[in-house]
Amino acid sequence: MDMQTDANFYAVIPAGGIGSRLWPLSRASAPKFLHDLTGSGQTLLQDTWDRLVPICGDNIAVVTGSTHASHVSEQLPSLSPENLLLEPSPRESTAAIALAAAVLSKRHGDVIIGSFAADHVIHETDKFELAVREAIEVAKTGKIVTIGVNPTEPSTAFGYVKTTESIQGFDSALQVQEFIEKPSINKAKKYFQSPDYLWNAGMYIAPAQLMLEVLAESEPELAKSIDALAEKILSGGFDKESVKSWNGLKKVAIDYSVAEPAAKKGLVACVPASFEWHDVGDFAAIAELQSQGRSGNLAVLGKAKVLSDSSSGILVSENDKLIALIGVEDIIVVDTPDALLVTTKQHAQKVKGLVDSLRASGKDELL
Amino acid sequence: MDMQTDANFYAVIPAGGIGSRLWPLSRASAPKFLHDLTGSGQTLLQDTWDRLVPICGDNIAVVTGSTHASHVSEQLPSLSPENLLLEPSPRESTAAIALAAAVLSKRHGDVIIGSFAADHVIHETDKFELAVREAIEVAKTGKIVTIGVNPTEPSTAFGYVKTTESIQGFDSALQVQEFIEKPSINKAKKYFQSPDYLWNAGMYIAPAQLMLEVLAESEPELAKSIDALAEKILSGGFDKESVKSWNGLKKVAIDYSVAEPAAKKGLVACVPASFEWHDVGDFAAIAELQSQGRSGNLAVLGKAKVLSDSSSGILVSENDKLIALIGVEDIIVVDTPDALLVTTKQHAQKVKGLVDSLRASGKDELL
Numbered sequence: 022m023d024m025q026t027d028a029n030f031y032a033v034i035p036a037g038g039i040g041s042r043l044w045p046l047s048r049a050s051a052p053k054f055l056h057d058l059t060g061s062g063q064t065l066l067q068d069t070w071d072r073l074v075p076i077c078g079d080n081i082a083v084v085t086g087s088t089h090a091s092h093v094s095e096q097l098p099s100l101s102p103e104n105l106l107l108e109p110s111p112r113e114s115t116a117a118i119a120l121a122a123a124v125l126s127k128r129h130g131d132v133i134i135g136s137f138a139a140d141h142v143i144h145e146t147d148k149f150e151l152a153v154r155e156a157i158e159v160a161k162t163g164k165i166v167t168i169g170v171n172p173t174e175p176s177t178a179f180g181y182v183k184t185t186e187s188i189q190g191f192d193s194a195l196q197v198q199e200f201i202e203k204p205s206i207n208k209a210k211k212y213f214q215s216p217d218y219l220w221n222a223g224m225y226i227a228p229a230q231l232m233l234e235v236l237a238e239s240e241p242e243l244a245k246s247i248d249a250l251a252e253k254i255l256s257g258g259f260d261k262e263s264v265k266s267w268n269g270l271k272k273v274a275i276d277y278s279v280a281e282p283a284a285k286k287g288l289v290a291c292v293p294a295s296f297e298w299h300d301v302g303d304f305a306a307i308a309e310l311q312s313q314g315r316s317g318n319l320a321v322l323g324k325a326k327v328l329s330d331s332s333s334g335i336l337v338s339e340n341d342k343l344i345a346l347i348g349v350e351d352i353i354v355v356d357t358p359d360a361l362l363v364t365t366k367q368h369a370q371k372v373k374g375l376v377d378s379l380r381a382s383g384k385d386e387l388l
Numbered sequence: 389m390d391m392q393t394d395a396n397f398y399a400v401i402p403a404g405g406i407g408s409r410l411w412p413l414s415r416a417s418a419p420k421f422l423h424d425l426t427g428s429g430q431t432l433l434q435d436t437w438d439r440l441v442p443i444c445g446d447n448i449a450v451v452t453g454s455t456h457a458s459h460v461s462e463q464l465p466s467l468s469p470e471n472l473l474l475e476p477s478p479r480e481s482t483a484a485i486a487l488a489a490a491v492l493s494k495r496h497g498d499v500i501i502g503s504f505a506a507d508h509v510i511h512e513t514d515k516f517e518l519a520v521r522e523a524i525e526v527a528k529t530g531k532i533v534t535i536g537v538n539p540t541e542p543s544t545a546f547g548y549v550k551t552t553e554s555i556q557g558f559d560s561a562l563q564v565q566e567f568i569e570k571p572s573i574n575k576a577k578k579y580f581q582s583p584d585y586l587w588n589a590g591m592y593i594a595p596a597q598l599m600l601e602v603l604a605e606s607e608p609e610l611a612k613s614i615d616a617l618a619e620k621i622l623s624g625g626f627d628k629e630s631v632k633s634w635n636g637l638k639k640v641a642i643d644y645s646v647a648e649p650a651a652k653k654g655l656v657a658c659v660p661a662s663f664e665w666h667d668v669g670d671f672a673a674i675a676e677l678q679s680q681g682r683s684g685n686l687a688v689l690g691k692a693k694v695l696s697d698s699s700s701g702i703l704v705s706e707n708d709k710l711i712a713l714i715g716v717e718d719i720i721v722v723d724t725p726d727a728l729l730v731t732t733k734q735h736a737q738k739v740k741g742l743v744d745s746l747r748a749s750g751k752d753e754l755l
Contacts (some may be wrong), residue, residue, distance in 0.1 A: 364714035
């Protein structure tokens with residue numbers, strides 16, 4: 022395996038999604054990938070970038086909303102302007118990744134691309150690199166490769182991949198029989214017991230052309246529009262018609278439009294991850310991650326001066342004001358200049374509902 | 389009974405004390421009496437003033453710290469400047485009330501004074517007025533009269549007065565046998581069962597001269613200094629020597645220096661209050677008061693926009709930012725520009741300890 026960067030491989034970071042469950046920190050104007058949610062001193066987006074550089078250098082494209090262009094450029098000084106692809110509106114993962122695939126293959130020919138969400142947390146970068154390098158090699162044999170994560174609990178929050186036999190000639194790659202959507206708890210428990218089921222972490226490594234071909238069969242209209250829009254980008258950028266076309270694109274997750282149909286054709290492989298992987302979907306997940314299993318801990322993100330008396334949970338602050346906690350357990354406190362959230366780890370999932378109610382009542386300035 | 393104002397009666401409002409258990413709302417620079425803690429739209433000090441006006445018009449003196457002079461004047465536009473007595477430093481209730489007694493009797497001769505804390509909550513002002521008017525009449529017979537509050541629970545947080553027989557010629561006045569300091573829970577339960585024991589609400593109505601005479605016997609040095617300081621005020625105000633003298637005054641509560649010695653001489657009477665009385669010592673007490681017995685309620689003080697999903701407790705805010713609470717019960721959230729407190733009603737008393745630790749660590753700007 023070549024430990025140099027792979028000139029034929031391009032990483033794509035689809036940086037979309039507001040992260041409603043992380044309100045009021047994550048906002049429409051500053052979604053979660055623009056924040057340091059791990060205390061690393063870098064944002065999730067910067068961490069994602071840094072994990073990919075050893076594999077492909079600056080061959081990294083970011084697909085994000087037009088409104089985030091300046092934030093993304095500031096956070097990623099090595100991102101070349103031509104690799105910053107701006108979405109006029111959010112159209113889900115297929116549109117974002119397919120646009121990047123089309124642009125990159127039109128520019129660079131028959132490349133391998135890999136898509137990596139901007140808001141995942143992976144600390145063991147060496148193991149991540151090894152897995153992606155193997156996935157690239159498997160992809161070169163004409164496969165769409167997903168990185169499978171070994172379940173640590175019978176989660177109903179993730180989709181699963183069912184793997185079968187090993188693929189010869191590789192360290193750990195497995196054939197994928199099917200993708201399974203977020204299961205019921207009973208099914209999740211069954212999958213958790215079996216060595217054949219892995220979490221689908223949504224990282225896909227594949228020849229760009231293969232992805233686009235599968236898409237052309239499953240969603241021909243979407244594929245055609247994407248191809249035309251990619252041409253527009255190559256010839257100077259979106260015009261008014263392109264924006265209209267983009268805003269009309271079908272919203273569909275790439276898992277449904279590409280991964281599942283490809284699996285039915287036997288075109289999908291899986292490289293099991295040996296690294297820990299975290300989807301920091303809500304503040305409870307961040308608290309867990311921060312406390313690293315130690316219970317009774319209080320995690321602190323931000324510059325707040327903290328005084329705590331027998332309190333645990335997580336405290337996130339965007340300013341340096343004093344925050345005093347007395348006897349509150351598993352608490353979540355998120356203080357921003359215009360909104361303060363107080364809840365508990367147990368209720369962390371309900372934050373999304375609160376954001377929905379803000380939207381319904383027209384309080385858009387707080388979203 | 390004359391329902392006009394009583395020209396011979398002067399009310400004294402000792403407005404001291406920081407209210408540490410109400411941090412971070414109550415600060416050294418803005419103690420609790422300067423805040424609206426009841427949602428009345430007025431501060432506790434203004435409410436206290438308004439309760440007294442029907443009894444004595446503008447014959448009201450306020451004794452407060454020099455640093456609060458401008459706040460107090462702003463909040464009480466009818467307070468005459470000569471009735472604003474400023475303490476160079478806090479020296480406890482005897483110094484404050486005795487200074488007012490001495491100044492008022494030197495100015496107006498043999499007056500009756502009544503002292504009323506600036507931070508009590510009494511909603512039934514008619515009943516309050518009736519009780520004080522009766523107390524004034526009893527005081528005119530040469531008594532120091534306290535307003536006794538009928539205990540609603542076996543509290544260990546208040547002192548008690550033990551009453552004996554009725555005083556002839558009055559509606560409800562009783563002779564007081566003794567004052568009892570904050571008791572053990574066992575004793576409090578005994579007192580709670582007996583009709584003879586009432587809470588000492590710390591309101592004393594008496595001839596100014598009588599109070600000063602009792603003080604001269606119990607604390608001769610303090611009484612002498614106070615007399616000299618009162619002379620200074622009459623002749624233009626404190627000079628450097630006065631401030632030095634004031635700062636050296638013995639700190640003693642008027643309950644010990646005047647009320648108890650007077651009771652031993654049979655000079656104390658009690659008018660039982662028929663009104664509800666609240667000492668809003670901590671945020672749990674404010675929450676109780678706000679929710680008026682309804683459990684599961686969320687009390688809100690201040691201008692915050694609030695979004696609450698099955699939360700209860702109290703939320704106090706000094707700005708109009710959005711505060712979202714999800715599933716937190718009996719919570720206390722107090723948001724100020726430079727400090728945020730999150731605790732529960734159960735731990736409300738511990739706020740004082742937190743303030744003590746701030747003081748110990750030299751964070752005086754937050755006190």
